[in-house]
Amino acid sequence: MKNFRIIYRSYAKTIERLCCAIALxxxxxxxxxGTVLADNINxxxxxxxxxxxxxxxxxxxxxxxxxPTIARQQxxxxxxxxxxSAAKLLQRVRGVFTLSxxxxxxSSILLVVSLGWLAQLYLLPLLRAIxxxxxxxxxxxxxxxxxxxxxxxxxxLREYIALPGCLGFIGALGFSxxxxxxxxxxxxxxxxxxxxxLGCLLIFLIWSAIAxxxxxxxxxxxxAIALEAYLGFAIVVIPGxxxxxxxxRSLLPRTTLxxxxxxxxxxxxxxxxxxxxxxxxxxxxxxxxxxxVYFLGLLIWSSKWYSDRKREYAILQPVTIASGxxxxxxGAVGQIPQLQGIGGTFFFMYIIEKYxxxxxxxxxxxxxxxxxxxxLFASAWVxxxxxxYFLFV
Numbered sequence: 591m592k593n594f595r596i597i598y599r600s601y602a603k604t605i606e607r608l609c610c611a612i613a614l615x616x617x618x619x620x621x622x623x624g625t626v627l628a629d630n631i632n633x634x635x636x637x638x639x640x641x642x643x644x645x646x647x648x649x650x651x652x653x654x655x656x657x658p659t660i661a662r663q664q665x666x667x668x669x670x671x672x673x674x675s676a677a678k679l680l681q682r683v684r685g686v687f688t689l690s691x692x693x694x695x696x697s698s699i700l701l702v703v704s705l706g707w708l709a710q711l712y713l714l715p716l717l718r719a720i721x722x723x724x725x726x727x728x729x730x731x732x733x734x735x736x737x738x739x740x741x742x743x744x745x746x747l748r749e750y751i752a753l754p755g756c757l758g759f760i761g762a763l764g765f766s767x768x769x770x771x772x773x774x775x776x777x778x779x780x781x782x783x784x785x786x787x788l789g790c791l792l793i794f795l796i797w798s799a800i801a802x803x804x805x806x807x808x809x810x811x812x813x814a815i816a817l818e819a820y821l822g823f824a825i826v827v828i829p830g831x832x833x834x835x836x837x838x839r840s841l842l843p844r845t846t847l848x849x850x851x852x853x854x855x856x857x858x859x860x861x862x863x864x865x866x867x868x869x870x871x872x873x874x875x876x877x878x879x880x881x882x883v884y885f886l887g888l889l890i891w892s893s894k895w896y897s898d899r900k901r902e903y904a905i906l907q908p909v910t911i912a913s914g915x916x917x918x919x920x921g922a923v924g925q926i927p928q929l930q931g932i933g934g935t936f937f938f939m940y941i942i943e944k945y946x947x948x949x950x951x952x953x954x955x956x957x958x959x960x961x962x963x964x965x966l967f968a969s970a971w972v973x974x975x976x977x978x979y980f981l982f983v
Contacts (some may be wrong), residue, residue: 814875846887
């Protein structure tokens, strides 16, 4: 029993950070899915994306079903109609994060926990007599067998069986670190990294391979989380509080710029309508997690309390404003709701941040409070009028 407690403490931070990140993102999706399921389906023309309407008219004109004059009139008419196809963020991704997927994810976590608990209760005396190396081999074989072997099952069961193996791989790495601390330390020194970052990188590589094998966007989503964790993004959980940030201050620029590079790549694919099947698996994760991490990092980086370098602060202000404007524009034009919702939300937070950075004094605190109340009141009205540009509205 003592040995198992030591094992847990040795890699508890790695498990906590990754699992909390995964659980939080899926919790947000689950919460929003409830609002989506409660909405009535609107069959009006506004729910059809504008681009689809125009493509239909062009097709009818090409086949000479519509005269050119009538086609132009119809195009002009459709362009004047509101486009409500992306009114809510989760209406665009509910195909990935449905209620059944959320239940499946949490049932997989419970499956791993319950099996370990039962093993401790009934098999611990017998298991103590087996060498630790044998356990290590068995754990890796079990995880890899589950992740790869599920490929040969029925297509409706593959992802459901593979996910527990993916989550169990986190524990397998932690167990190896406990058994071989000296080797792990030397390896990290040679690679100039730390055990947490190395573990996240290995998890990302394994999960990505399994996601490609199963052609699973859900596994691709958690792979994106593991990659961001390797780059430095972290979620710290204490009772009643979720804290988003970065593992080290020095990693913030690297993580932010890396997320921007991922976004540029995937937004280019989306706007160019390129058919890249392997990359498409990771698109929901990169567009959601990557956008979230990029704008969070930019919000912190552009704050006057982050750095004392005035030149860096001055450069980051137009960069942040331009990023928000580009995100809103590309999100609307390219039908990318992640950019619209997350970009708009963090742009609003940036405005609030700049308001607090104004040189307020004791004599002007009352005026500052009044101005903040007016700003928040106006923001609430804007959010109600344009919910597609904000997250969780």
